[in-house]
Amino acid sequence: MQQGSDIHQRIARISAHLNPPTNHLQVEGSCNIWRADCRAKGGSPGFKVAILGAAGGIGQPLAMLMKMNPLVSVLHLYDVVNSPGVTSDISHMDTGAVVRGFLGQQQLEDALTGMDLVIIPAGVPRKPGMTRDDLFNINAGIVKTLCEGIAKCCPNAIVNVISNPVNSTVPIAAEVFKKAGTFDPKRLLGVTMLDVVRANTFVAEVLGLDPREVNVPVVGGHAGVTILPLLSQVKPPCSFTQEEIEYLTSRIQNGGTEVVEAKAGAGSATLSMAYAAVKFADACLRGLRGDAGVVECAFVSSQARLLYVTELPFFASKVRLGRNGVEEIYALGPLNSHERVGLEKAKKELASSIEKGVSFVGK
Ligand SMILES: NC(=O)C1=CN([C@@H]2O[C@H](COP(=O)(O)OP(=O)(O)OC[C@H]3O[C@@H](n4cnc5c(N)ncnc54)[C@H](O)[C@@H]3O)[C@@H](O)[C@H]2O)C=CC1
Numbered sequence: 184m185q186q187g188s189d190i191h192q193r194i195a196r197i198s199a200h201l202n203p204p205t206n207h208l209q210v211e212g213s214c215n216i217w218r219a220d221c222r223a224k225g226g227s228p229g230f231k232v233a234i235l236g237a238a239g240g241i242g243q244p245l246a247m248l249m250k251m252n253p254l255v256s257v258l259h260l261y262d263v264v265n266s267p268g269v270t271s272d273i274s275h276m277d278t279g280a281v282v283r284g285f286l287g288q289q290q291l292e293d294a295l296t297g298m299d300l301v302i303i304p305a306g307v308p309r310k311p312g313m314t315r316d317d318l319f320n321i322n323a324g325i326v327k328t329l330c331e332g333i334a335k336c337c338p339n340a341i342v343n344v345i346s347n348p349v350n351s352t353v354p355i356a357a358e359v360f361k362k363a364g365t366f367d368p369k370r371l372l373g374v375t376m377l378d379v380v381r382a383n384t385f386v387a388e389v390l391g392l393d394p395r396e397v398n399v400p401v402v403g404g405h406a407g408v409t410i411l412p413l414l415s416q417v418k419p420p421c422s423f424t425q426e427e428i429e430y431l432t433s434r435i436q437n438g439g440t441e442v443v444e445a446k447a448g449a450g451s452a453t454l455s456m457a458y459a460a461v462k463f464a465d466a467c468l469r470g471l472r473g474d475a476g477v478v479e480c481a482f483v484s485s486q487a488r489l490l491y492v493t494e495l496p497f498f499a500s501k502v503r504l505g506r507n508g509v510e511e512i513y514a515l516g517p518l519n520s521h522e523r524v525g526l527e528k529a530k531k532e533l534a535s536s537i538e539k540g541v542s543f544v545g546k
């Protein structure tokens with residue numbers, strides 16, 4: 184009898200651990216302390232961040248790195264599988280953010296309510312031989328559903344879209360928000376930071392510099408020829424031979440495919456992407472905090488700042504991040520002839536990827 188009641192207590196404890204109410208502190212071992220019973224009741228000041236797709240290849244290291252970010256006070260980890268385990272694991276890190284896990288569509292609204300920043304790496308990755316556009320059929324629906332949740336539960340949140348194809352998933356998100364009447368072009372950003380991270384790395388290798396000293400603007404979009412590194416605007420100022428320009432442009436445009444092929448069927452970039460996503464999310468949070476001079480590249484609506492960098496409704500370029508999200512979109516600046524040719528190719532492909540996303544929601 185005694186043994187039976189012990190088992191029931193253990194099951195109750197495990198179940199509470201896997202489905203914690205929002206005031207629950209997860210504690211290792213047999214002891215189960217509720218937040219209400221703890222002495223420290225105040226949360227640290229900071230931002231509330233949700234990761235949708237938190238149990239995936241990007242989601243897990245991204246969750247770990249966001250838990251280490253001192254600007255984050257609350258971290259919500261949502262996925263359709265395995266989020267309780269990832270949440271339990273990450274929650275043991277002795278950093279400030281309180282971590283809560285959410286599993287499955289029925290917990291999406293709880294995951295999103297009150298969030299300042301939502302990061303979306305949910306969706307399937309490429310296998311060798313696929314383009315990012317080949318992911319559209321699965322990922323378009325995933326992003327649409329998640330954005331419907333955002334429109335309902337945290338319409339003022341900044342949204343960082345990682346799920347591919349970014350050139351179409353960002354327009355999908357915009358259309359969902361427009362339908363819901365919550366679209367704010369300043370608050371929706373497609374994450375192209377990995378292109379910049381790669382460009383900085385590869386350019387630094389060629390120049391024999393520390394990549395942390397190098398800054399390469401990458402504009403356009405996030406797929407093949409739409410990824411347009413502006414090598415004429417590299418900081419610190421430098422010059423390249425024609426051979427170096429061709430090598431660097433091709434390596435930066437095909438960086439994702441390079442990783443997909445090296446992983447040989449086990450997915451695409453996850454660790455460098457988590458690093459890039461955190462670098463970008465941190466910039467968004469510093470902007471929200473009111474820091475001056477936060478400038479990064481991102482794929483944004485051209486309506487974000489009444490400056491049409493191109494005639495396209497979405498385009499990646501340098502943006503200044505602030506309390507409202509995208510505060511300013513920078514003009515492309517002077518391009519050399521190689522970049523002008525690249526820009527025309529990029530615009531052609533971008534136009535059809537954007538249209539594909541827009542008409543998906545219109546259906
Ligand atoms: N923007 C960029 O630079 C990059 C984008 N990506 C893209 O990021 C996405 C994720 O890649 P990985 O993490 O490697 O994939 P993964 O398959 O390892 O993880 C995806 C996660 O999303 C979850 N998921 C699926 N449907 C969901 C839903 N409806 N709601 C919430 N979660 C859901 C899965 O359960 C899984 O845990 C892919 O689309 C990939 O192409 C990847 C690298 C770079």
Ligand SMILES: O=C([O-])CC(=O)C(=O)O
Binds near residue numbers: 315377439440443
């Ligand atoms: O290439 C992929 O499929 C994933 C991705 O977007 C990247 O690594 O840039």
